[in-house]
Amino acid sequence: MVDFRQSVEAMIPALRRYARALTRDVDIADDLVQDTLVRALRSERLFHGGDIRSWLYTILTNLNRNRRRSMARRPTLMQLPDDAADAGGTEAEGRDIERALASLIEDQRSVLLLVVLEGLSYREVAEIQGVPIGTVMSRLARARAHVKSVIEGERPALRRVK
Amino acid sequence: MRELNLPVTEDELHAYVDGELPDDRCANVEAWLKSHPDDAARVAAWRAMAETLQRRYGGVVDEAVPKRLEIEKIIGRPQRWIWGAVAAALMAFIAGGAIGWTMHGVAVSPSAFANFTDDALDAHRLYVVEVRHPVEVAGSERDHLQQWLSKRVGYAVSPPQLDKAGLKLVGGRLLPGPDGPAAFFMYEGPTGERFTVYSSRAKTADMQMRYVAKRNDASMFWSDAGIGYALCGPADRDRLQQVASLLYDQVEKADVKAK
Numbered sequence: 209m210v211d212f213r214q215s216v217e218a219m220i221p222a223l224r225r226y227a228r229a230l231t232r233d234v235d236i237a238d239d240l241v242q243d244t245l246v247r248a249l250r251s252e253r254l255f256h257g258g259d260i261r262s263w264l265y266t267i268l269t270n271l272n273r274n275r276r277r278s279m280a281r282r283p284t285l286m287q288l289p290d291d292a293a294d295a296g297g298t299e300a301e302g303r304d305i306e307r308a309l310a311s312l313i314e315d316q317r318s319v320l321l322l323v324v325l326e327g328l329s330y331r332e333v334a335e336i337q338g339v340p341i342g343t344v345m346s347r348l349a350r351a352r353a354h355v356k357s358v359i360e361g362e363r364p365a366l367r368r369v370k
Numbered sequence: 371m372r373e374l375n376l377p378v379t380e381d382e383l384h385a386y387v388d389g390e391l392p393d394d395r396c397a398n399v400e401a402w403l404k405s406h407p408d409d410a411a412r413v414a415a416w417r418a419m420a421e422t423l424q425r426r427y428g429g430v431v432d433e434a435v436p437k438r439l440e441i442e443k444i445i446g447r448p449q450r451w452i453w454g455a456v457a458a459a460l461m462a463f464i465a466g467g468a469i470g471w472t473m474h475g476v477a478v479s480p481s482a483f484a485n486f487t488d489d490a491l492d493a494h495r496l497y498v499v500e501v502r503h504p505v506e507v508a509g510s511e512r513d514h515l516q517q518w519l520s521k522r523v524g525y526a527v528s529p530p531q532l533d534k535a536g537l538k539l540v541g542g543r544l545l546p547g548p549d550g551p552a553a554f555f556m557y558e559g560p561t562g563e564r565f566t567v568y569s570s571r572a573k574t575a576d577m578q579m580r581y582v583a584k585r586n587d588a589s590m591f592w593s594d595a596g597i598g599y600a601l602c603g604p605a606d607r608d609r610l611q612q613v614a615s616l617l618y619d620q621v622e623k624a625d626v627k628a629k
Contacts, residue, residue, distance in 0.1 A: 217441045221431035224439070229427040238436055245444045258578040302426045305419075323388055324420045325427060330390055338581075345381050352384070356415050359422075 215260045216248055222261075222326060223268055229321050230272055232306050240275070244268040265326065266336045269318050276314060308358035316351035319344055378402040383409060387416050482574040485548040487582050487589045490568035490600035493545055493554055494587060498564040505541030505556055515542045519553040525597060527569055529555045530620045535613045536560055549573050565603040565613055572598030579614060581607060590614040594621070 223244060227237035244267045309317055315337065322328045322336065330348075334341045378399050385391040386399045403410040437443060497504050507515045509529070516528040522544050529539050537557035545552045547570030555567040572593045579592045588605040591598065599621060601614050 213441055213445075220435050220439055220441075221433075224433070224435070225427050225430040228430050229423065238439060241439055242444070245439065245441070249441075249445060258576070263578075298425060301422055305422050305426050321423070325423050330385075330388070345384060348384055349380060352416055352419065355419055356412075359419070360415075 212252055212260070213249070216245065216264065219261060219264050220245070223264060226265065226321055226326055227268060227272070229309065229325055230268075230317065232310065236275075240268055240271055243271050247271075259332070262328070262332050262336055265322060265328070265332075269322075269336055272318075273314060304359050305355070308355040311358060312351055312354055316347045316354070319347040320351035320355070323348055378406075378409070383413055384416075387413055387420075482548070482572065483577065483580075483591065483593075486570070486572050486574070486593075486598050487591045487600050489545075489548055489552070490566070490591070490602055491582075491584055491587055491589050493552075493568055494566045494589075494602035497543070497554070497556060498566065504564075506543040508541040509539035511541075512539065515555075519544060522551050523553050523570060524550070525571070526624065527553045528624070530567065530617050532557050532565070532613060532616055535616050537565055537613065540564070547571070563604055565601060565610075567617060568600045568602065570598055571596055574598060579618070581610070583607075592618070 220241065223241045224237060227240045227244075228234065231237045231240065244264060247267050248264055309320075312320070318337065319333055322333045323330070328336070330341050330344050334344045337344065376398075382391060382395065382399060386396060391399065403413060507518065509515075512529060519542060520526050520528070529542060532539075536559050538559075540556040540558050542553060542555040545554045545568070547568075550571045552568055552570035554569075557565045557567070559565075573596075574593050576595070577591070577593045579590055582589050582591065583605045586605055587602060588607065588610055589600045589602045590610055591600045593599065599617070601610065601617055603610050603613065
């Protein structure tokens with residue numbers, strides 16, 4: 209039991225990183241991590257002998273999906289990207305990647321972040337999302353193509369429609 | 371030197387960047403990239419993307435963890451036992467049909483798992499349609515069923531109580547399993563729906579619950595301490611999950627008692 213808690217605790221920084229990139233908001237991200245930890249510790253007895261890391265990423269991914277679903281029912285304020293700022297280098301680059309992530313479909317964003325940022329295997333991501341590996345690979349390919357086009361300044365086709 | 375001349379696919383390019391490509395194919399991809407500048411540019415862009423993501427978010431792991439996320443704070447909170455939380459955690463265990471596609475670093479042999487669930491689903495399909503002889507020993511002889519099957523499979527096995535899910539024990543039978551004899555129990559609900567539980571020694575590593583659907587039937591499989599369990603029923607994931615969680619709790623309790 210102590211081992212279980214220690215393993216969960218050791219994952220907190222990585223969960224915060226994943227949640228931060230997933231939501232691009234410090235407070236929402238930490239709320240998600242908190243909910244994840246509460247559920248994980250409460251369900252300790254349901255966990256037997258698997259990979260705690262994948263399990264925690266699964267809970268967080270599902271919670272975020274639920275959060276977005278309930279959010280979708282309310283109108284939200286969208287912050288427009290501040291294109292005018294002349295900040296260069298890392299800051300502009302960071303803004304570009306945020307904008308690219310923001311415009312991705314949820315499942316594609318989560319695949320991209322789990323593979324590229326969190327270093328999970330395709331198989332682990334397939335288990336987390338509950339889909340075949342082939343689906344993970346096609347989501348990853350679409351996510352990469354989309355982010356690449358946003359970063360390189362080609363607006364996705366949708367944006368061009370007046 | 372096999373597959374030397376096979377063209378490199380986009381999937382392989384991704385797998386190459388993510389370190390998921392088998393070693394013997396990497397050299398082929400590297401040679402391919404030298405003669406295909408478009409693909410080389412894509413690979414370079416993906417790598418740059420990964421570095422950008424790391425620069426933007428990688429530093430989060432070095433930040434101090436806020437007080438409210440400390441494990442003591444979270445354990446100390448008043449806890450209400452919400453069934454929903456259990457269900458959410460169980461959902462977390464269920465990965466749909468992600469079998470058969472092996473890359474390296476796989477802990478569980480998918481074929482052993484697939485054999486087991488195939489056998490369980492075959493038995494399920496064969497016997498649920500039986501009206502007169504669905505089982506060898508009727509559910510009214512629960513004690514006899516338990517003793518007989520435990521002796522034959524070589525570990526303590528007893529028909530679980532699934533009344534809470536509205537399921538009555540029809541009975542059980544002994545079947546051949548992939549790695550030895552298997553115990554098979556059948557249950558019936560008020561509307562005639564039938565569920566079966568198939569348990570046998572399994573040569574798979576311990577495995578969390580997984581859901582596999584084949585045509586109209588589906589199975590929840592897991593294994594613990596060398597023993598596999600497959601619950602089969604109509605392909606209704608929520609219902610199957612409800613029954614599986616009942617079953618799982620009883621198996622776990624029996625394990626604790628045995629230890």
